Amino acid sequence: xxxxxxxxxxxxxxPEQIGPSIVNLVQSAQLSSVNEKNQIYYVxxxxxxxxxxxxxxxxxxxxxILYNVAMPFKEYSYVGIGQTINVDPVSGDVFVSxxxxxxHNIARVVPKTGALTPISTIGYNDFYTSxxxxxxxxxxxxxQLLDHRQVPLFALNVETKQWVYSNVNNTFNMQTFxxxxxTGLIYGIGYVLKPEGQYARxxxxxxxxxAFSLVGTIDGYGILNADMATIDVKNRKLYSVxxxxxxxxxxxxxxxxxxxxxxxxxxxxxxxxxxxxxxxINDEKWY
Numbered sequence: 527x528x529x530x531x532x533x534x535x536x537x538x539x540x541p542e543q544i545g546p547s548i549v550n551l552v553q554s555a556q557l558s559s560v561n562e563k564n565q566i567y568y569v570x571x572x573x574x575x576x577x578x579x580x581x582x583x584x585x586x587x588x589x590x591i592l593y594n595v596a597m598p599f600k601e602y603s604y605v606g607i608g609q610t611i612n613v614d615p616v617s618g619d620v621f622v623s624x625x626x627x628x629x630h631n632i633a634r635v636v637p638k639t640g641a642l643t644p645i646s647t648i649g650y651n652d653f654y655t656s657x658x659x660x661x662x663x664x665x666x667x668x669x670q671l672l673d674h675r676q677v678p679l680f681a682l683n684v685e686t687k688q689w690v691y692s693n694v695n696n697t698f699n700m701q702t703f704x705x706x707x708x709t710g711l712i713y714g715i716g717y718v719l720k721p722e723g724q725y726a727r728x729x730x731x732x733x734x735x736x737a738f739s740l741v742g743t744i745d746g747y748g749i750l751n752a753d754m755a756t757i758d759v760k761n762r763k764l765y766s767v768x769x770x771x772x773x774x775x776x777x778x779x780x781x782x783x784x785x786x787x788x789x790x791x792x793x794x795x796x797x798x799x800x801x802x803x804x805x806x807i808n809d810e811k812w813y
Contacts, residue, residue, distance in 0.1 A: 529553045529802055531567055531589035536758075536765060539779045539793030541801070545589010548582060550574045554606020555752030556657075558803035559613040559620065562810055566592060568620055568637070569803065570611040572601055579609065581620060583637050586807065593637040599624045610658035610669060614684075615810065621645075621660060621667055621684065630671060632682060646687050648680065657753040659703035659712050664734045666690060668703060668712065681736070697738045698730040702755035702766060706784070707810055710734065713764055713784060715744065715755055729764065729787040742787030744780075746770060751777055756806040757784070765804060767795055779804075 528547035534540065553571035560567055565586040573580040578600055583593035601607070608625030614634075622642075623632045629647040648671070657670040666681045677699070681691040698716035705712050712732040717725045718740075727748055729741040749769035757764050763781045777800070778792040795801070 529569065529571065531584045531586075532799075532801075534779070534801065534804070536779060536781060537791055537793065539795050541799045543589075544587075545584060548584075548591070551580065551582065552605050553802045554609070556754045556803045557606050557609060557611050558805055559611050560586075560805045560807060561613045561618055562615065562807060564618060566637075567805065568593075568611060568613060570597075570606070570609055570622060572605045577601075579624070581611070581622065581635060581637065593640075595635065595637060595640045597622065597624070598642060599626060599631070612658055612660035612667060614660060615662050623658070623669065630669075632667065632684075634684070645684055646682055646689070648682075648689065648692075657701055657703055657714075659705055659714075660684075661705050661710075661712065661734060663707075663710055666734060668732075670696070670700070670703070679732075679736070691736045694736045698728055698740060700730050700732065700738075701750055702753045703732075704755055704757045704764065706731075706757050706759060707808070708759050708762075713741075713755075713757060715750060715764075715766055715768075715782075727768070729782055729784070741784070744768070744782055744787055744789060746789065747778070747780065749773070754801070754804055756804050757808075758806045759808045759810065763790070765806060767801065767804070 530547040531544045532541040551571045557570040567584045579597040581595040610623045612621045620635045632645045634643045659668045665685050668681045679694040700714040700716040702714040716730045727744040731739045747768040748771035751767040755766040762784045769777045777795045780792045
């Protein structure tokens with residue numbers, strides 16, 4: 527089924543379609559980011575007509591396509607593998623990254639003109655996730671990259687083009703990243719191993735000095751759907767799509783308290799309306 531913009535009631539998990547389906551587009555999980563100033567929902571997906579990823583900008587009010595920019599690279603293996611997308615809320619530009627068999631590339635895109643300006647490269651692969659986050663205060667683009675079966679974190683200053691942090695030990699195995707403007711921290715879901723060989727899902731924060739802090743355990747849930755997570759800043763909640771520890775159990779759209787890691791709501795996500803990405807609209811003013 528082609529992707530389409532929808533809004534979801536977080537208390538029920540029920541989606542309401544906003545706009546038409548985006549034909550000829552295949553989207554990987556959580557390759558999305560929002561420009562709240564201009565009310566634009568960006569996705570990065572494979573255009574099946576020209577076999578290139580396209581940056582698509584959708585109007586939040588009606589789902590119409592405002593921008594459709596072909597990227598100058600092709601899929602590395604599977605759709606979305608090695609790619610990330612993050613809006614700069616200050617400039618409105620979009621940071622994209624991709625892997626091209628030898629290095630990971632990071633660039634800035636101006637959606638209105640389609641201009642793409644390279645920022646930097648790094649010799650690591652993002653093999654199985656699009657986990658990334660932009661800290662607009664410190665101008666740091668954080669990414670999770672693969673390094674010999676380890677998944678350390680890297681942070682690039684997009685203004686100086688310098689890698690501020692490299693090979694940061696991912697202490698709590700953080701797999702989702704979203705910036706919280708109230709605290710200036712990045713929150714995400716990770717996991718810790720238990721003595722008996724099992725694991726537990728945890729809520730973790732990361733500051734601009736690359737220091738982690740464990741918030742608490744997310745009880746009852748073990749299987750994370752890709753790197754899907756987003757923050758409701760005002761109500762201090764993180765939303766994500768998780769499954770209980772049984773592979774045959776349904777997925778739920780859960781809300782996690784940012785202060786305690788307590789799960790407060792958890793409606794089931796139906797297979798026929800399963801989201802490819804989720805973004806909470808906070809209406810923050812970065813301009």
